[in-house]
Amino acid sequence: MKNRDNLINKGNRxxxxxxxxxxxxxxxxxxxxxxxxxxxxxxEEAPELETLPAYEPVKxxxxxxxxxxxxxxxNEELIKYGEELIRxxxxxxxxxxxxxxxxxxxxxxxxxxxAGQKVWGNNYLSVAANYxxxxxxxxxxxxxxxxxxxxxxxxxxxxxxxxxxxEMKAMAAYILWLGQDVPKGKKAEGSKxxxxxxxxxxxxxTAGKLIYERKCTSCHQYNGEGILATNGRSFTxxxxxxxxxxNDGAGLYRLSKFAGYVKTNMPFGVSHENPQxxxxxxxxxxxYVNSMPRPVxxxxxxxxxxxxxxxxxxxGPFADPFPESQHKYGPFKPxxxxxxxxxxxx
Numbered sequence: 001m002k003n004r005d006n007l008i009n010k011g012n013r014x015x016x017x018x019x020x021x022x023x024x025x026x027x028x029x030x031x032x033x034x035x036x037x038x039x040x041x042x043x044e045e046a047p048e049l050e051t052l053p054a055y056e057p058v059k060x061x062x063x064x065x066x067x068x069x070x071x072x073x074x075n076e077e078l079i080k081y082g083e084e085l086i087r088x089x090x091x092x093x094x095x096x097x098x099x100x101x102x103x104x105x106x107x108x109x110x111x112x113x114x115a116g117q118k119v120w121g122n123n124y125l126s127v128a129a130n131y132x133x134x135x136x137x138x139x140x141x142x143x144x145x146x147x148x149x150x151x152x153x154x155x156x157x158x159x160x161x162x163x164x165x166x167e168m169k170a171m172a173a174y175i176l177w178l179g180q181d182v183p184k185g186k187k188a189e190g191s192k193x194x195x196x197x198x199x200x201x202x203x204x205x206t207a208g209k210l211i212y213e214r215k216c217t218s219c220h221q222y223n224g225e226g227i228l229a230t231n232g233r234s235f236t237x238x239x240x241x242x243x244x245x246x247n248d249g250a251g252l253y254r255l256s257k258f259a260g261y262v263k264t265n266m267p268f269g270v271s272h273e274n275p276q277x278x279x280x281x282x283x284x285x286x287x288y289v290n291s292m293p294r295p296v297x298x299x300x301x302x303x304x305x306x307x308x309x310x311x312x313x314x315x316g317p318f319a320d321p322f323p324e325s326q327h328k329y330g331p332f333k334p335x336x337x338x339x340x341x342x343x344x345x346x
Contacts, residue, residue, distance in 0.1 A: 062125050062188030064117040064178050075173055082174025085167055086115045089156070090234035093167060095244075097233070100167070103158035104245070104295075108171075110238040111155050111252060113265060116178060120264040120272040125188035128179030139304040144172045154250040157295045193260040194272060199283050202330040203255055208288025211281050215267050216240075224292055241292035249297030254312045255328065258286035287329055311335045 070076050085092055089107040093100040113121030132143040142150070148171055149160035161168040182188045213222070219237040220226050226239035239245040252258045263282040264272035277285065303309045306319040314328030322335050 061119045061190035062182065063119070064123070064125065065180060070177070073177065078170050078173045079177045080174075081166075082170035082172070082177075083115050085171050086112065086174060088234065091231075093158075093161075094233055100161075102161070103152060103156035104243075105234055106156050106238050106244070106246070107234065108151065108156075110235075111151075111246075111261075116175065118265070119190040120192075120194040120260075122193050122261060123188075123191050124175045124178050126179060126182055126186075126191040128176045129182040129184050129186050129188075136305065136308040137302050144175060148172060148175070154297060155246045155252065157245075157247045157250075157297075190272075193257050194264045196256060196260040196263050196279055196282060198256075198332040198336065199280060199330060200333065202326070203259075203283040203287035205284070205287040205291045205329070208281075208284035208286065208291075211277070211285045212288050215276070216285075219268060224289070240289050241294050243295060245294050247295035247297040248315075249299050249302070253290055253294075253314070254310060255283065255286040255290060255330070256310075256312045256332075258290060259283045262286065283330075290328075307339075311339070 070079055073079055086108040089103065089109075090097065090105045092098055094103050094105040095101055096105075097103075109115050111122055112124060114123075116122075116124035127144060127147065131147060132141050134140065135142045135146075145163040145168060148168065152158045152160055163169070163172075179188070212220075220240050221237075224239060224241040225244070226235045227237045228234075229236045235244075246252055252261065259279075259282040262285055263275055263277050263279065264270070267276060270276050299315055302315075303313065306317060309318060311332050312327060312330070314324055316324050316327075318327065320335060320338050322338070326332075326335065
């Protein structure tokens with residue numbers, strides 16, 4: 001009986017050992033296969049981790065004050081009249097103006113879109129914070145009234161107004177109101193004209209003519225003279241050349257200004273976020289439009305310090321050895337490099 005019990009106990013122990021071995025085999029064998037698979041497929045060198053670009057916060061573009069804020073101003077009516085003058089300049093002071101007849105029939109907002117409020121639309125948002133200032137073009141201190149008169153005499157090819165005149169006071173009041181949120185001496189992000197990069201070649205007026213015919217003639221016409229409104233005193237679409245366009249002393253006569261302007265604003269309705277023109281098309285279009293005839297401004301007293309002339313100012317004399325043709329159409333990078341080298345030598 002005792003021997004029988006011993007045999008049973010040994011049998012049970014053996015059975016338990018077999019169970020343990022079986023469990024170990026069931027668990028170990030898949031692990032062994034997994035280990036072999038990983039070993040065979042593991043890369044010899046760990047792949048480099050993707051390097052993410054450093055975070056750069058998006059610059060917030062400036063915007064005009066809300067209209068309701070005009071109600072807080074003691075000169076609200078004057079500001080409103082100023083905005084109306086910017087939007088419909090020709091009606092009041094154009095060649096058939098109701099108040100004066102001193103400009104070519106363009107509206108200020110033909111160059112300063114949405115009454116000088118549009119981002120990258122040559123807006124006025126930085127004017128209040130930066131005037132008075134000594135302007136390099138004149139070499140003299142200029143206030144807001146002088147800045148407005150500069151546009152009247154160049155972009156609107158007209159006559160200046162006195163600072164005591166109601167229309168001048170109104171336009172100045174509106175422009176100063178627009179820039180009230182910009183700290184003194186600072187420039188609003190998205191003000192003026194979009195800074196378009198220089199090309200590696202000269203701008204091509206011949207290529208620009210094809211772009212103009214494809215994208216611009218529906219508004220500005222093949223002859224570049226725009227479409228006169230039915231009232232006969234203003235333009236539904238402004239002329240880009242001819243006797244009633246801006247003269248050759250205007251800011252848009254510089255190719256960089258015209259190219260940056262059309263890149264983010266033309267054809268009408270586009271924005272800086274969704275442009276239709278490439279950089280090259282914008283430069284070539286600028287070359288074509290500014291190769292066409294227009295009124296001539298007396299520029300004798302402009303840029304008294306030649307070294308301050310913009311690279312794309314197309315009228316000599318210059319402080320550099322490059323010809324007028326290159327200053328007008330480019331390539332501009334060699335001129336830019338020349339001035340940078342001069343600064344390094346100083």
